[in-house]
Amino acid sequence: MTKTAELIFREAGAFLEGHFLLTSGLHSPIYLEKFHVLQYPHYTAQLCRMIARHFQKDGVQVVAGPTVGGILIAFEVARSLGVRGIFAERDGDGRSFRRGFSLLPKERVLVVDDILTTGGSIREVIAEVKRWGGEVMGVGVLADRAKGKSDFGVPLYSCFNIDINTYEPADCPQCKAGLPLVRPGG
Numbered sequence: 001m002t003k004t005a006e007l008i009f010r011e012a013g014a015f016l017e018g019h020f021l022l023t024s025g026l027h028s029p030i031y032l033e034k035f036h037v038l039q040y041p042h043y044t045a046q047l048c049r050m051i052a053r054h055f056q057k058d059g060v061q062v063v064a065g066p067t068v069g070g071i072l073i074a075f076e077v078a079r080s081l082g083v084r085g086i087f088a089e090r091d092g093d094g095r096s097f098r099r100g101f102s103l104l105p106k107e108r109v110l111v112v113d114d115i116l117t118t119g120g121s122i123r124e125v126i127a128e129v130k131r132w133g134g135e136v137m138g139v140g141v142l143a144d145r146a147k148g149k150s151d152f153g154v155p156l157y158s159c160f161n162i163d164i165n166t167y168e169p170a171d172c173p174q175c176k177a178g179l180p181l182v183r184p185g186g
């Protein structure tokens, strides 16, 4: 399972190796360019099926994700489970369901996202689900950069886990080796 998902990222050209400047200002030798995977419906579908399969016996009624990548994941996992898929958009300090999306009290919600790093977006979606009175059944992501250390208080499933080292510029081995620094997505 783990190998398969990582292989999909590599085949899609989403598993980039080199010298990257992260939004945090830290440098990293690996960067996961999630949209390189998400542009291929068949790869996205394969990964989302892994998430759907993991939660298929949990009575999920709605799948919800944060914008932007989470829209695609929520749609595809929901399609696979035969349930509704919705997304939460940035709204002030948190996220909210707009566009007429709503939840019924006690509706069983699976929260999904693409790459789990700090888990901030996922926590915002969970808060919005709870605001509506929904019940969060679990969290599913394509890749977990936090090695399963994130605790959302519900079961977490990741298609694969990856331990990526990040460095302050002063301590960065790629800087010392003189490799050109790349800003991903730039």
Ligand SMILES: [Zn+2]
Pocket: 019, 027, 028, 169, 172, 173, 174, 175, 176, 181
């Ligand atoms: Zn560097």
